[in-house]
Amino acid sequence: MGRGYRRFWDPDAERYGISTWPWKLAPAHLKTRDQLVEMGLRPHQPPAGQILWTNKKLGIRRAYLYDIALAGPPKARSAAQVASLEAARRKRRTCPTCGVVRDYTISTALKECVPCADGLMAAA
Numbered sequence: 001m002g003r004g005y006r007r008f009w010d011p012d013a014e015r016y017g018i019s020t021w022p023w024k025l026a027p028a029h030l031k032t033r034d035q036l037v038e039m040g041l042r043p044h045q046p047p048a049g050q051i052l053w054t055n056k057k058l059g060i061r062r063a064y065l066y067d068i069a070l071a072g073p074p075k076a077r078s079a080a081q082v083a084s085l086e087a088a089r090r091k092r093r094t095c096p097t098c099g100v101v102r103d104y105t106i107s108t109a110l111k112e113c114v115p116c117a118d119g120l121m122a123a124a
Contacts, residue, residue, distance in 0.1 A: 005022040005025065007022075008020055008021065008022040008023075008051075008052040008053070009021065009022060009025075011049075016050070016052075018047065018049060018050055019048065019049035019050070019065075020049065020050050020051070020052055021049065021050075021051055021052075021065075022051070022052065022053065023051055023052075023053040026049065026051055026065055029067060029068050029069065030048055030049055030065035030066065030067060030068075031065065031066060031068055031071075032051075032063045032064065032065060032066075033064065033066065036066060036068070036071050039068075039071075040073065040074075041068070041071040041072060041073065041074075042071060042072065042073070042074045042075070043066035043070075043071050044070065044071060044072050045066060045067065045070045045071075047064035047065060047066060048065055048066055048067045048070075049064075049065040050062055050063065050064050050065055051063045051065060089105075092105045092106060093105055093106060094106070095112050095113035095116055096111070096112060097112040097113070097116040098112075098113065098115075098116050100113065
């Protein structure tokens with residue numbers, strides 16, 4: 001085991017206060033939040049451990065780990081939440097210049113739909 005691995009090896013939580021493993025050496029039953037989301041689950045508990053690794057540019061990095069057995073399905077959204085999300089998405093697809101609701105999200109760089117940005121709507 002290399003020096004970096006020994007540095008972050010603390011499964012008993014003596015050094016870091018939470019069970020800690022080096023990159024790729026965590027137990028199989030512990031997953032990151034992103035891994036749980038890929039499995040269709042959400043963490044409904046505090047972290048059971050963490051992974052630590054070093055990055056040349058960013059320094060020490062951390063990812064919290066959650067127990068699969070304690071994870072569950074995501075909470076259902078209410079009708080009001082769904083309506084609010086749809087309204088926000090519709091607003092992001094509506095061109096402020098011509099007012100047309102497009103089937104794509106309006107670019108934040110152009111701040112208007114492609115035909116308006118190209119000047120095609122003014123010529124018509």
